Amino acid sequence: MSTQIPGGKYQRDVSINEPGIVGARWWNRSLIEYDKSQSRRKVLKTIAIAGGVALFVGLAVKGIADAGDGGDNEDVSLALKKSIEMQRQYGWDFGARGQALVYDGVKLSPFDRSKLADLAAVMLPLDADHRAFHRPTLTESLGALPTATLPPDPQSTTVEPAFAPLKDVLVPAESQAMKAAYYAGEALARLAAGRETVDGKRLGLLVDMAGPESVAFAAGAADVFEPVLLFDNWPHPKGVVAAHDTLAALAFYQPRFQAARSTVRKWPAFVLDRGRHATYSDASDRFDNRYYARFPTADALRAKGITQILYVVPGGQSTPEPPDLNVPLSELVTDAVAPAVGARVLSAADFQWSTAPPLTPTPTPSASASPSASAPLASSSSPPPSGPKSTMTYFGGRPDTDATIWSLYPVFKYTRPDGTTMLPSTVADYRFRRNAVATQTEPTNFGVVGVMVVAGTGLIVAAALNRAGSMNRFSGGWSG
């Protein structure tokens, strides 16, 4: 048997050269060719027929020869892999190399692109207790380089574009919704600044709005609440979750976040993208970068001295909470073993602009605190994100309701001032209750992508993202 194989050619498919590890893997192309000749040539006829990778969970599909190209095709099976793992190995745009990101916001340019390399460090919490919960996944994507390459498609007539790191293609972006969220966050920080919690322990925010708005809210509140990112995915040109919009918002507010690091902040603001569970129907050309939030348990929060959580949502229609937060949030308030951690819902929509002056002198949004004035990446000629300087964002939209926030949310030592009006709020009365079917465990078909694998070797040859893509790409074997 052995003598049937002349020589051999090796091709490296993984190469890692980092301070922590150096490694590489090679494949013997001749042996793979030989393997082909020993088995009946089959090829995948999969996705064009089935139209959705979700249908293939746990299914290894063996195809039929494609007589059209007259080629002998390798046995290929379809497997599901974690999307984030494939992106880490093959690049953030795995299966969609060179395709553009489409932003849901206003692009601002020019900006200092070199500063993007610092974003991950800027978002790393200074407080060690906060840092323990921080998820650097999204910011890490900016500079990440692939450690493996897919074999070239022998049937493709075009040359695949070279890989470009996200930091070379991302642009900072801001939208109208982000502006409103920014000022809501700033107003909350103004109202909380200098106060002492009722038990002397820590208050935490859990900001769960659309990704860019969550970022904007956190930026507005950043002088008082230290952002703790819980984003756990990477952007992708065909991503179900528009993580690039979230990353673009982080880039837009990078100078703001940088400036706020000079302030000691004892309270965390956990920041999430509410779109992390986005639903979609046509799986054939979408990249599933959804994820379940890893919000800390009650025990973990207590261990860090956090005994109150304000769960910030976009508006009054934002309850109940998503399933991945139902378990931890309901456990916060029902823990029978240890003192419960208080958790209440706060609507960002309850913060509204007004031209009315405050009841008592309060710090107005200072020039140094505004995103446009703190040396943003965007050009100084860009329009400021705020309205007229005479406006003020109040809880309840009026000065007399503004001061009552801590009556509705009794987390601070506080006496309601005379002459103020309580804001009727439906969300403040919302109580977290355990949903029997909710779980913190990510479903197996969540955040996964179909890949084509050479049977018996584990060698990944293609992403199974696109119906129009070649399903016979391995038929010609290796090239080059």
Next chain:
Amino acid sequence: MEHSVFAIELCMRLNPGDDARARLADLIALHPSATDPGTKWSMLDECARVLVRQKDLYVRGCWDFFETDAKALADYDMWCKGMITREGARTSPSGAGDPYRAEPRYMTFTIALLLQKGDSGERSLASYCDIPEAALWKRATFVRILEALKCVNFAYVKSDVFYLIPGEESWGLTSQDLQHKKFEYLRLVED
């Protein structure tokens, strides 16, 4: 095609000034992306020679040879994942440590080969790996197996993976790192 898998991982003291780590790193990093069996054999042979020279520094290690096809494929995939996921690597520098005051640093070197079952070289390696249980984790056994790698014929190696932890000397593993559950599979090397 039926497969067998061979793998060896050695954990060694990483002494300042010892150029073995740098040599092993170069052997991997500088090996061409496109190569041939002869060049691959030279790489394996040189890696084995460097490792044999370090034999007095072995602390922990493990080796495997399985010739059941499914087990071979699954195990090879597992060894590859050890590199791809960077499972054993540190995420921050550990510094130089003080090797003379109980603050040693360690490195690991891993070789895994997915072999075509039935080749004469593969059969020779299988016979070298037929070790009595009492001698499985002896220092001399690791050396014997490394020396046996000369018999591997890369024309019949379907895939191979080599990795070294750390990539830079100041990122060496600490004694505390090695206590982690993820290194449980590494057995103490016996004399």
